[in-house]
Amino acid sequence: QVQLVESGGGLGQPGDSLSLSCVLSGSIAGIDAMGWYRQPPGKQRELVATFTTDDSTYYGDSVKGRFTISRDNAKLRMWLQMNSLKPEDTAVYYCNAVILGIEYWGKGTLVTVSS
Secondary structure (H helix, E strand, O other), rough: OEEEEEEEEEEEOOOOOOOEEEEEOOOOOEEEEEEEEEEEOOOOOOOEEOOOOOOOOOEEOOOOOOOOEEEEEOOOOEEEEEEOOOHHOOOOEEEEEEEEOOOEEEOOOOEEEEO
């Protein structure tokens, strides 16, 4: 059983920084991909940032240059540093992992950016 638990969401003002973390536990072997997604209110879930199988990173266009994804060497913890926050970054942020071809999701953490 694989579990992903996010933490670190909350309220920020435009221009602020927030950091999210994700802890992976359980039967973890053969991680194909890890990343962050978000779902703004009333919209579809979208990719924020991800690691691919060759350890390269990919960012959604709306967060490039502002957000940074990182993880530890054991691939059991992952972070998302969010700088220069904008109101349109308001969303539920989800941790995602693909392990041996199976996709796993955390329950999400809410980030609200408002003045």
